[in-house]
Structure formats: structure tokens, C-alpha cells
Amino acid sequence: MSDRYDPTAYGASIAEEYDSLWEGLVDTDAAVAALAALAGEGPVLELGVGTGRLALPLVERGLSVHGVDASEAMLDQLRAKPGGDTLTVTVGDFADVEVPGPFSLVVLALNTIFALPTQDAQVACFANAARHLGPGGRFVIETWVPDLNRFSASGSAVGVRRLTPTAASIDVAELDPLAQRMRTTQVSLRDGHLRLHPANHRYAWPAELDLMARLAGMRCEHRWADWARSPFTAASPAHVSVYRRPE
Numbered sequence: 001m002s003d004r005y006d007p008t009a010y011g012a013s014i015a016e017e018y019d020s021l022w023e024g025l026v027d028t029d030a031a032v033a034a035l036a037a038l039a040g041e042g043p044v045l046e047l048g049v050g051t052g053r054l055a056l057p058l059v060e061r062g063l064s065v066h067g068v069d070a071s072e073a074m075l076d077q078l079r080a081k082p083g084g085d086t087l088t089v090t091v092g093d094f095a096d097v098e099v100p101g102p103f104s105l106v107v108l109a110l111n112t113i114f115a116l117p118t119q120d121a122q123v124a125c126f127a128n129a130a131r132h133l134g135p136g137g138r139f140v141i142e143t144w145v146p147d148l149n150r151f152s153a154s155g156s157a158v159g160v161r162r163l164t165p166t167a168a169s170i171d172v173a174e175l176d177p178l179a180q181r182m183r184t185t186q187v188s189l190r191d192g193h194l195r196l197h198p199a200n201h202r203y204a205w206p207a208e209l210d211l212m213a214r215l216a217g218m219r220c221e222h223r224w225a226d227w228a229r230s231p232f233t234a235a236s237p238a239h240v241s242v243y244r245r246p247e
Helices: 007-014 018-022 028-039 055-060 072-079 119-131 206-215
Strands: 044-047 065-069 088-091 103-108 133-144 156-163 167-176 181-190 193-202 219-224 238-244
Touching: 028 055, 028 103, 028 133, 044 055, 055 065, 065 072, 072 088, 103 119, 119 133, 119 193, 119 206, 206 219, 206 238
Parallel strands: 044 065, 044 103, 065 088, 103 133
Antiparallel strands: 133 238, 156 167, 167 181, 181 193, 219 238
């Protein structure tokens, strides 16, 4: 598989556009409010901190946040924001990175668990999150629920992310159901410029993630359909799951 799809390459490809590509598509205010409530007095460890969309507002709420990301390009965007240069960050793979703890909350938001390329890597990430939690600490992930019905018989799918009079963004995906892998490219057309942002995903259903948590010594405490804590149902396209380490 091409190195273009590793986390470092993805960050280098999308960093400059990342915030604008997600603007209006995610409820950052609700996410920050929910995370602050779960964190209590903190501190918080965010895996895949990216450009600081969640970390910086959490710091503004008085929480201590340590961010981890594999991409220096994404962290450069974070540091350029007000307060970004004061945030403690570590460059590394969130499946095995080690930072001083413990933490009351570990966060892995916006589908980032699926960026890990294998089930083993995802299991390792759950174990690493548990190692960084204090007793009673929580690990919260946010991701979509796999929907294989959107793929054609040939295993391909095209979805519209955003369509405005001045910009368009679509996702093109190719499915490997045996490996639970999706090879995707986000196509962005803005101001007359076409950009391609490739990424791979190793997807997993909620029950599989629950088993990963149990292997790491955690149990599912909450599962919501979104950050507003709406009830999770069979029709929910996404979920926010909160796993807790025993006291």
C-alpha cells in the first residue's frame, strides 16, 4: 500500500485545508461541552489532536490538555492559532506513544481510531489509552457506524460531503470487506483549485470496539448517537462511546 496513506502523509496533504473542510460539518461546541463534563478537573490526553479543534477550547475552559499527533504539519497549524504555542504536544503514533500521566480522560475523536491500519493496532490503541488513565478514568471515541449498503456491487462508493456555489467536496471510497478496509480519497474543489486527500480506514463495528475495550480492562459506560448525547439506535450513522477504567 502506498506511503501516501500513512498518517504523516495524510496530515501533510490536508493540514492547510483541514479546518475549512470540516467547518459546519461537526458540532464542536457540543463535543467540547461533553468532553469537559467527562473530564471533571482533568487532565486530558487527546490522541490525534490535529489542529486543536477540541484541545484549544478545552484549555480555555481551564483544563490541562496534552495533545498527540503523528503529523508535524497538523501541529504547525495548531501552533499558529491563539494559545496553540502554549499547548503541550507530542509527535507520535497514538497506538504506542507514551506521555507523562495519568489522565482523567483520553480522547480519540472524529473517526481517528479507523486511521489505524489493522485490528492489532486498534487493540494496542485501546490498551495504550487504558495505561494512560487513572483509576475511574474514561476513554472516549467518536466515529461512524460502518454502512456497507452504500457501496455498489463492485465495492465502490461516492458521497457528497459539501456542496456550495463556490466549493464542493466529495469522498470516493473503495471497499475491501474481508480486511474491513476502505481506501478513500477526499476530492476538494475550491476557488478553482482541485485537491486530493487520500486516506485509508480500517473500520470496526461498535461491538468490536467494545471487545477491544474489555481486552484493555475497560467497559462501555455510555454510547450516544452524537455529542449532544442523543440516544444511540440501530439507525444511528455515528456514535460517541465512553469506556471507563475501574476505580
